[in-house]
Amino acid sequence: MSADTPESDTKLNEEQAREQLIDLAADIYDQFERGDIPQMSLPTRTKSNIVFDEDSGVWVYGDRTSTRSANSVRGARKLLKAAYTVEFLAQQLDEDRSSTLRELYYLSESWDSEDAGFSDQDESNQLIEDLEIVSGVTREDFHMRPEESGATLMGPLELREQTRRGERDIHCQEDVGEGGYQIPNNPDTIEFLDHDIDFVLCVETGGMRDRLVENGFDTEYNCLVVHLKGQPARATRRITKRLHDELDLPVVVFTDGDPWSYRIFGSVAYGSIKSAHLSEYLATPEAEYVGIRPQDIVDYDLPTDPLADSDVNALESELEDPRFQTDFWEEQIELQLDIGKKAEQQALASQGLDFVTDEYLPTRLGEMGVL
Amino acid sequence: MSADTPESDTKLNEEQAREQLIDLAADIYDQFERGDIPQMSLPTRTKSNIVFDEDSGVWVYGDRTSTRSANSVRGARKLLKAAYTVEFLAQQLDEDRSSTLRELYYLSESWDSEDAGFSDQDESNQLIEDLEIVSGVTREDFHMRPEESGATLMGPLELREQTRRGERDIHCQEDVGEGGYQIPNNPDTIEFLDHDIDFVLCVETGGMRDRLVENGFDTEYNCLVVHLKGQPARATRRITKRLHDELDLPVVVFTDGDPWSYRIFGSVAYGSIKSAHLSEYLATPEAEYVGIRPQDIVDYDLPTDPLADSDVNALESELEDPRFQTDFWEEQIELQLDIGKKAEQQALASQGLDFVTDEYLPTRLGEMGVL
Numbered sequence: 001m002s003a004d005t006p007e008s009d010t011k012l013n014e015e016q017a018r019e020q021l022i023d024l025a026a027d028i029y030d031q032f033e034r035g036d037i038p039q040m041s042l043p044t045r046t047k048s049n050i051v052f053d054e055d056s057g058v059w060v061y062g063d064r065t066s067t068r069s070a071n072s073v074r075g076a077r078k079l080l081k082a083a084y085t086v087e088f089l090a091q092q093l094d095e096d097r098s099s100t101l102r103e104l105y106y107l108s109e110s111w112d113s114e115d116a117g118f119s120d121q122d123e124s125n126q127l128i129e130d131l132e133i134v135s136g137v138t139r140e141d142f143h144m145r146p147e148e149s150g151a152t153l154m155g156p157l158e159l160r161e162q163t164r165r166g167e168r169d170i171h172c173q174e175d176v177g178e179g180g181y182q183i184p185n186n187p188d189t190i191e192f193l194d195h196d197i198d199f200v201l202c203v204e205t206g207g208m209r210d211r212l213v214e215n216g217f218d219t220e221y222n223c224l225v226v227h228l229k230g231q232p233a234r235a236t237r238r239i240t241k242r243l244h245d246e247l248d249l250p251v252v253v254f255t256d257g258d259p260w261s262y263r264i265f266g267s268v269a270y271g272s273i274k275s276a277h278l279s280e281y282l283a284t285p286e287a288e289y290v291g292i293r294p295q296d297i298v299d300y301d302l303p304t305d306p307l308a309d310s311d312v313n314a315l316e317s318e319l320e321d322p323r324f325q326t327d328f329w330e331e332q333i334e335l336q337l338d339i340g341k342k343a344e345q346q347a348l349a350s351q352g353l354d355f356v357t358d359e360y361l362p363t364r365l366g367e368m369g370v371l
Numbered sequence: 372m373s374a375d376t377p378e379s380d381t382k383l384n385e386e387q388a389r390e391q392l393i394d395l396a397a398d399i400y401d402q403f404e405r406g407d408i409p410q411m412s413l414p415t416r417t418k419s420n421i422v423f424d425e426d427s428g429v430w431v432y433g434d435r436t437s438t439r440s441a442n443s444v445r446g447a448r449k450l451l452k453a454a455y456t457v458e459f460l461a462q463q464l465d466e467d468r469s470s471t472l473r474e475l476y477y478l479s480e481s482w483d484s485e486d487a488g489f490s491d492q493d494e495s496n497q498l499i500e501d502l503e504i505v506s507g508v509t510r511e512d513f514h515m516r517p518e519e520s521g522a523t524l525m526g527p528l529e530l531r532e533q534t535r536r537g538e539r540d541i542h543c544q545e546d547v548g549e550g551g552y553q554i555p556n557n558p559d560t561i562e563f564l565d566h567d568i569d570f571v572l573c574v575e576t577g578g579m580r581d582r583l584v585e586n587g588f589d590t591e592y593n594c595l596v597v598h599l600k601g602q603p604a605r606a607t608r609r610i611t612k613r614l615h616d617e618l619d620l621p622v623v624v625f626t627d628g629d630p631w632s633y634r635i636f637g638s639v640a641y642g643s644i645k646s647a648h649l650s651e652y653l654a655t656p657e658a659e660y661v662g663i664r665p666q667d668i669v670d671y672d673l674p675t676d677p678l679a680d681s682d683v684n685a686l687e688s689e690l691e692d693p694r695f696q697t698d699f700w701e702e703q704i705e706l707q708l709d710i711g712k713k714a715e716q717q718a719l720a721s722q723g724l725d726f727v728t729d730e731y732l733p734t735r736l737g738e739m740g741v742l
Binding site for chain 1: 468469470471473474477478480481516519520521523532535539541545546547548549551552554560561576577578581582585587715717718719720722723724
């Protein structure tokens with residue numbers, strides 16, 4: 001079995017996902033038939049086993065692997081669960097149904113073998129990730145819906161969404177309310193029809209997203225405002241990547257100025273360690289960080305909170321993280337440790353409600369060459 | 372100053388909100404002029420000071436009051452902050468702008484009196500609540516936007532939303548993607564144009580909301596699915612109440628079967644202690660609880676987790692809560708303490724993915740007289 005990463009430009013359709021699953025079952029079957037103890041080999045998923053892939057510009061798993069083998073009762077049970085899950089997923093695809101990770105966990109109670117039931121949801125979640133890795137398709141292609149919903153879009157974009165109830169053509173300014181267009185669980189059901197976007201602006205907090213929309217920043221600067229809603233859901237990261245790749249648009253990320261928010265930027269730009277097998281599907285390595293930078297805290301004398309111990313630890317851990325080893329991040333993180341402060345996006349309001357759209361963003365985006 | 376609750380059927384428009392604020396400032400001014408030490412009197416906001424209002428069917432504040440007086444430096448500073456905030460809000464309404472609670476907190480740094488700046492956000496949040504109570508209008512009428520966005524609607528409803536960019540007519544099945552219609556921050560900008568709804572179904576989790584939509588429950592039963600997204604935002608509660616009052620629709624609430632979820636039901640049906648002054652604006656006392664009931668855990672032998680100590684404490688506290696002192700809740704909570712178990716909505720998947728829409732909901736809604 002190979003650990004190919006999924007295609008980044010085309011959606012592997014359900015039929016292919018189904019074939020991958022059946023191949024996986026066939027592979028286990030073949031091992032049995034050869035008299036081998038069946039096993040599955042997977043990349044080790046730790047920070048020390050992620051490497052930078054020069055071609056794709058994202059961090060992917062390295063060469064170290066772990067093996068799930070049936071040579072113990074525990075290992076055999078894991079493969080049994082995998083076989084039942086593959087059968088369920090293949091049937092789900094056949095019937096054009098979908099389900100959530102949590103439903104899969106509960107559903108396993110109804111399977112005829114008690115040994116195949118999951119003992120907790122971590123176990124079923126991990127199995128789905130394993131299946132993504134060994135099959136090289138995403139869980140969206142298996143029709144596993146995320147629990148968390150995606151966020152919203154607002155800007156000069158017209159799209160077509162394939163829904164179970166037919167096609168929907170939606171303009172993300174003219175056909176939506178102030179809340180914007182709600183990104184569906186699987187954004188690969190979306191086709192971009194037309195747009196007038198100059199750049200994509202991903203925003204962490206709802207308060208700031210609403211500020212930008214109220215101030216008409218999306219109309220004035222032809223930008224698509226993507227609300228990240230904190231740590232972004234897969235659907236949000238996926239559509240951001242597609243906007244960049246398919247429409248050739250710059251992507252910038254605007255968050256609070258603290259280590260947890262830098263991780264939000266990281267998950268948009270670099271992908272996460274837990275899902276490095278999906279980096280080519282979810283990550284936008286060309287995404288750039290607007291702020292709040294520690295430099296902004298100094299330059300604009302923003303209202304701040306002191307760094308907590310947990311903030312300091314998180315910043316130090318980021319300095320060690322290969323994904324943050326760039327001049328920009330080393331300089332900013334060291335500055336932040338030095339000043340001992342953090343600031344929120346909305347702290348820009350201390351200079352007036354329009355400061356962010358009249359002054360801060362135009363200046364920063366100018367410096368970055370986006371405007 | 373009176374502590375009138377806001378009108379539940381008509382939106383007090385911005386002009387009225389502005390007048391209320393100016394009256395408030397005038398009242399402080401008059402006290403000064405009379406040579407009195409200025410003060411504001413507010414209902415005490417504790418569990419022991421909420422009473423059931425027979426007329427409106429909701430819980431409101433009782434007769435006990437607390438006084439904010441300028442007879443101490445601390446009290447005088449509070450009134451100073453109130454005066455600055457009233458000025459800001461009146462100006463905001465004048466310019467047809469809006470802002471969030473967090474922006475208000477930061478913005479206070481830019482005021483010319485240092486004593487008027489808020490020392491933390493709790494202080495500014497509480498002041499806005501105080502102003503809601505004394506002025507009898509809601510913070511939405513002051514154009515204070517919530518930080519948390521509302522959730523989504525899916526069902527046979529056509530509405531018109533007044534946005535800053537003009538009117539938007541949206542059908543909540545035909546003009547939206549699978550994600551549904553995103554409720555705006557202030558749902559009083561919505562007018563209901565037409566509908567084919569038989570009942571409103573409020574759902575706690577995203578996974579269950581998606582299940583109902585995938586299974587076409589909204590089309591088959593002409594129901595409007597309101598996603599609560601955990602503890603519902605004010606916008607979500609407000610639109611639910613308006614759907615009930617203006618369209619005369621039954622409202623039912625479907626959550627996990629644990630004490631925290633009963634509070635979610637409570638906040639839809641009874642309002643919260645913190646915002647009892649808004650009960651007539653936000654609460655839908657006629658809302659009924661579908662489940663998951665502890666009785667369902669027994670009847671359907673659902674997969675469960677044991678009650679944690681914190682669950683037991685929360686259940687016992689609900690038994691003491693006047694809002695839960697009904698036969699239904701006493702019976703269910705006592706049963707739950709007895710069996711010592713809780714279950715999630717999605718545990719219904721242990722009987723198959725369609726069990727909830729083919730069997731559970733039709734049976735329960737039939738028993739409740741909704742179907």
